[in-house]
Amino acid sequence: MAVSLPVSRLANALPRTMAWTPLVRLAVLILLLAIATVAFMTLESRGNWDFVLPFRGRKLAALVVVGCAVAISTVSFQTITSNRLLTPAIMGLDSLYMFVQALSVFFLGSATMIMIDPRVRFLIEILIMASFAGALFWWLFIRSRFDLHMILLVGVVFGILFRSLTGFVMRMIDPAEYIFLQDIFFASFGAVDRTLLGISAVLVTAGGLVVWRVQDRLDALLLGRPMAIGLGIDYQRTIALLFGVVVVMIAVSTALVGPITFMGLIVSFLAYGLAGSWKHRYVLPASCIIACLLLIGGQTILERVFSYNTTLSIVIEFAGGIVFLILLFRGKYT
Amino acid sequence: MIEVDNVTKRYGSTTVVDSVSLTIAKGGMTAIVGPNGAGKSTLCSMIGRLIPMDEGSIKVDRFDVTATKGERLARRISILSQENHVTARLSVEDLVLLGRYPYTHGRTTVEDREHLEATIDFMELGPLRHRFLDQLSGGQRQRAFVAMVLCQDTDYILLDEPLNSLDMKHAVAMMKLLRRVCDEQQKTIVYVVHDVNIASWYSDRVVALRDGRIVHDGNPSSFMQPEVMESIFEVDVVIREVKGKPFAVYYG
Numbered sequence: 303m304a305v306s307l308p309v310s311r312l313a314n315a316l317p318r319t320m321a322w323t324p325l326v327r328l329a330v331l332i333l334l335l336a337i338a339t340v341a342f343m344t345l346e347s348r349g350n351w352d353f354v355l356p357f358r359g360r361k362l363a364a365l366v367v368v369g370c371a372v373a374i375s376t377v378s379f380q381t382i383t384s385n386r387l388l389t390p391a392i393m394g395l396d397s398l399y400m401f402v403q404a405l406s407v408f409f410l411g412s413a414t415m416i417m418i419d420p421r422v423r424f425l426i427e428i429l430i431m432a433s434f435a436g437a438l439f440w441w442l443f444i445r446s447r448f449d450l451h452m453i454l455l456v457g458v459v460f461g462i463l464f465r466s467l468t469g470f471v472m473r474m475i476d477p478a479e480y481i482f483l484q485d486i487f488f489a490s491f492g493a494v495d496r497t498l499l500g501i502s503a504v505l506v507t508a509g510g511l512v513v514w515r516v517q518d519r520l521d522a523l524l525l526g527r528p529m530a531i532g533l534g535i536d537y538q539r540t541i542a543l544l545f546g547v548v549v550v551m552i553a554v555s556t557a558l559v560g561p562i563t564f565m566g567l568i569v570s571f572l573a574y575g576l577a578g579s580w581k582h583r584y585v586l587p588a589s590c591i592i593a594c595l596l597l598i599g600g601q602t603i604l605e606r607v608f609s610y611n612t613t614l615s616i617v618i619e620f621a622g623g624i625v626f627l628i629l630l631f632r633g634k635y636t
Numbered sequence: 637m638i639e640v641d642n643v644t645k646r647y648g649s650t651t652v653v654d655s656v657s658l659t660i661a662k663g664g665m666t667a668i669v670g671p672n673g674a675g676k677s678t679l680c681s682m683i684g685r686l687i688p689m690d691e692g693s694i695k696v697d698r699f700d701v702t703a704t705k706g707e708r709l710a711r712r713i714s715i716l717s718q719e720n721h722v723t724a725r726l727s728v729e730d731l732v733l734l735g736r737y738p739y740t741h742g743r744t745t746v747e748d749r750e751h752l753e754a755t756i757d758f759m760e761l762g763p764l765r766h767r768f769l770d771q772l773s774g775g776q777r778q779r780a781f782v783a784m785v786l787c788q789d790t791d792y793i794l795l796d797e798p799l800n801s802l803d804m805k806h807a808v809a810m811m812k813l814l815r816r817v818c819d820e821q822q823k824t825i826v827y828v829v830h831d832v833n834i835a836s837w838y839s840d841r842v843v844a845l846r847d848g849r850i851v852h853d854g855n856p857s858s859f860m861q862p863e864v865m866e867s868i869f870e871v872d873v874v875i876r877e878v879k880g881k882p883f884a885v886y887y888g
Binding site: 380381384385386518521522524525526527528529531532533534535536537574580581 | 681684685686705706707708709710711714715716717719720721722723724725726730731734735737738741742743784785788
């Protein structure tokens with residue numbers, strides 16, 4: 303609740319000559335995003351447009367896809383769980399993704415893996431993740447009564463389990479395959495997997511549209527399970543739907559840039575503070591814009607100012623970790 | 637009419653509600669009383685479809701609560717449960733307006749605004765309407781939640797311990813208010829309450845549960861008998877007449 307205070311205070315300190323309605327705030331965010339995009343595309347291009355535009359354009363597209371995936375999945379997940387301190391990473395879904403990768407390399411071998419169309423492979427992996435998440439969901443949200451502590455515990459345990467299983471598999475395979483796997487896991491914002499970009503964009507757009515269609519239900523879900531049901535929300539179906547979207551979005555972002563833990567937390571924190579409204583129709587777009595702004599702006603600064611001397615994921619995770627600690631110490635995270 | 641037909645709820649091997657049948661006609665205030673763990677809240681939650689039942693059926697105006705679309709029910713019956721945990725930072729006005737969700741899905745219409753104004757007036761929330769929920773005292777917040785439920789404008793209203801965390805003054809104010817809602821707006825109110833005197837003073841009917849079964853059902857004066865109350869609550873009770881109504885003293 304009170305978490306949004308410092309940021310909204312920041313926003314209130316802005317000039318008062320115009321009304322800071324949610325729409326105006328969104329417009330300002332879009333403007334900032336446009337500036338960051340132009341800077342990203344054009345700085346230090348040295349007139350080499352034929353090369354620079356398509357090259358940077360692909361990178362830009364990847365950043366936007368990942369940004370939206372992280373933003374939408376985190377905001378939805380926090381609403382489902384009624385907790386502002388969680389990101390979907392807590393469910394151990396990204397380590398599951400890595401485990402699925404490791405298993406397929408183990409059983410198929412990297413040679414066979416390369417022969418399969420990566421997009422087909424990606425869809426199969428998503429299917430596996432979705433079925434696991436579906437089982438987990440059924441168990442956590444439907445069979446036993448929804449319990450946040452249970453979810454946290456299960457998430458942490460599964461996360462560790464899959465991570466160690468992945469480590470175990472990696473020790474058993476031959477070194478060449480190991481390098482192949484490592485290459486997949488240490489994907490970064492700078493070197494995104496381009497073959498998956500198209501299909502990822504499609505998945506994120508579809509997921510985004512699904513969430514957008516139920517954004518009014520998300521608003522009601524903010525009141526918690528009993529009141530949401532009292533207002534006529536089909537709770538289980540809505541939660542299942544949103545959870546499905548979250549799973550797909552995590553698969554997409556993990557596939558493109560590897561696991562990211564804290565970014566969603568900064569994004570939702572800023573989005574709730576800056577959107578000027580608690581309604582998802584403003585918070586969702588604001589979170590997407592903020593996520594893209596962070597990624598594109600961060601990447602620009604990284605490439606032009608620090609000349610690639612560090613990686614964006616490190617910077618973002620560092621900042622996200624600090625936000626997490628602030629939220630934790632202020633203690634009013636639910 | 638709310639029809640509860642042979643409803644049973646078990647948690648593991650414990651039967652919390654044991655084949656309860658109950659019919660609540662339209663209009664009037666019905667209090668559900670009973671010792672801790674008697675199944676009052678469970679019964680209330682099942683009528684409000686917050687938890688599923690293991691056996692039996694519940695109908696509200698002939699609509700089965702497990703089979704009917706949530707939205708259709710939400711225009712007939714509203715429920716306020718004991719623990720309300722709101723994630724977002726909502727103002728009182730935001731909260732009360734969300735009561736209109738079953739009708740307009742968050743797209744506020746002129747009619748919604750009228751309902752909002754009427755409810756804010758009725759609940760005397762005017763000075764608080766722009767405050768955030770986390771800036772309110774327990775009693776004020778409870779009033780805001782009740783306002784939301786009233787704004788939902790349903791014929792039936794279920795309240796699970798609406799007097800929770802209210803002091804004497806606010807508890808009485810809340811009961812008078814509910815009585816007015818019932819009488820002036822012809823609503824049917826079913827509420828769970830611990831204080832037997834509150835229950836008998838303000839209700840038209842008192843239903844007592846014990847160990848998941850209905851052990852008494854009748855008007856307040858039939859409930860306010862020493863032997864009835866002693867068998868339900870296992871305390872010695874003396875009934876005195878105060879202001880022309882029976883009053884139970886069970887202290888000491």
